Structure formats: C-alpha cells, structure tokens
Amino acid sequence: MKTAKEALAKSLKTLLQTRSFDEIAVKQIVLDSGVNRQTFYYHFQDKFDCLQYLFFNEARDLIPEQILLSEWKARYLSVFRYLDVNHNFCRHVEVSSGYSQLSDFVLDCINLIVQGMTRKVSVNAADSFGSGKDLSVLEYGLQGVIMNWFRDGLRENPTLLIDGAANFTEEQLEILLRDSQCVDKSDKVSGC
Known part of the structure; x- marks a missing residue:
C-alpha cells in the first residue's frame, strides 16, 4: 500500500518528466497526487524536501x-x-x-x-x-x-x-x- 508521502514523491517524479523542477509548484504536486496540501506540509517542508525524499528512496532501491x-x-x-x-x-x-x-x-x-x-x-x-x-x-x-x-x-x-x-x-x-x-x-x- 502506497503512503501519501510516497504518492507525493511519485507525483513530483512524474511532473519532472516534462518540466523543470523550478517550474513545478507544490500546488501541482498535490493536484497530481490527489493528496491535499495540508498533507504535503505534514510530510515535507517544501518541494526540495520532497525531492530529497524521492532521491533518498531511489538510491536505497537501486x-x-x-x-x-x-x-x-x-x-x-x-x-x-x-x-x-x-x-x-x-x-x-x-x-x-x-x-x-x-x-x-x-x-x-x-x-x-x-x-x-x-x-x-x-x-x-x-x-x-x-x-x-x-x-x-x-x-x-x-x-x-x-x-x-x-x-x-x-x-x-x-x-x-x-x-x-x-x-x-x-x-x-x-x-x-x-x-x-x-x-x-x-x-x-x-x-x-
């Protein structure tokens, strides 16, 4: 079962397939993931924190x-x-x-x-x-x-x-x- 935190990180990775990290806002991450903004900020301080979490997990999987x-x-x-x-x-x-x-x-x-x-x-x-x-x-x-x-x-x-x-x-x-x-x-x- 995927957690909200994982869903947010996955959405960030999906969005990064087509646009620069600088062009992505937290609003887009939460819309893509279906997770609300408050939940995003429960798990992450900002989109940099979400990206760090994403890379941390990718490294451990690799x-x-x-x-x-x-x-x-x-x-x-x-x-x-x-x-x-x-x-x-x-x-x-x-x-x-x-x-x-x-x-x-x-x-x-x-x-x-x-x-x-x-x-x-x-x-x-x-x-x-x-x-x-x-x-x-x-x-x-x-x-x-x-x-x-x-x-x-x-x-x-x-x-x-x-x-x-x-x-x-x-x-x-x-x-x-x-x-x-x-x-x-x-x-x-x-x-x-």
Whole structure:
C-alpha cells in the first residue's frame, strides 16, 4: 500500500518528466497526487524536501545493503543506467535550483556502494564508510565521473569510463576499505 508521502514523491517524479523542477509548484504536486496540501506540509517542508525524499528512496532501491567486491563495478554502472533510463526526470532536476539534489543522489549511491562493500570486508566496518581520506577522494572522484558524463550528454560508454577511471583490483579495494577502518577506528579494529 502506497503512503501519501510516497504518492507525493511519485507525483513530483512524474511532473519532472516534462518540466523543470523550478517550474513545478507544490500546488501541482498535490493536484497530481490527489493528496491535499495540508498533507504535503505534514510530510515535507517544501518541494526540495520532497525531492530529497524521492532521491533518498531511489538510491536505497537501486543499491543493495551488501555488495561483493567483485560486484562494485556493476553497482556503479547501475547508477549510470539509472540516469540514462530516467534522463528526462534527472535533466529537469539538473538544470534547476534542485541541481545539488541530483549530485547528492549520485554521491549517496556511491556511499551506499562503499558501505555495502565495507560490510562484506568486515563486520566491524558498518559505521566506517566515507571517513577515511582516501575513501572520500574515491567517492567524490566516482561522483565526478558520473556527473560529468551526465552533463556531457551521456555520449561515452559508461563501461569504458568505469574501466578507465576506476581500474583497481578487488585486493586494492579491500586494502582501501580496511585502511579506512583503521583510520576511523584505530582503537576498535584489530589487525590495523
């Protein structure tokens, strides 16, 4: 059963298929969803909050909680595919005042990928993603590759971009993830 909050987010996504985020008013979202305005403001502060909720859920639907190191490129590629399949929706966000929400969505997906791999590397690592210096550089670099690809019109083959920009082995990834744990939890993680 779909909640009113989900219905509002779905309506925003539908409206974003044909117009810029800046052109959409809360009034249009509630009319499209069949939910009243008061309910919108019960769930969201404004349309930016609704967009953030939408992207938050899209990221969690796209990226599983646990990822094998051997699967990371496929999961990263799934973010490219999401932007390709949802091109109109994403483009209408990207050319608007909601741009940072799209960029945050991409980074959130990458963080979820790193979290998922970290969980597979060590049970103790669940809280460690993204805080190691090298790991942050990796995450922001991967985000930049996707955002540049999107801004440039999705012209290049994402698989070739991934192979060129992020060509490291599973062993190198595991070392990076374990080193991040050591930086974050030097007193709590054994073997660092």
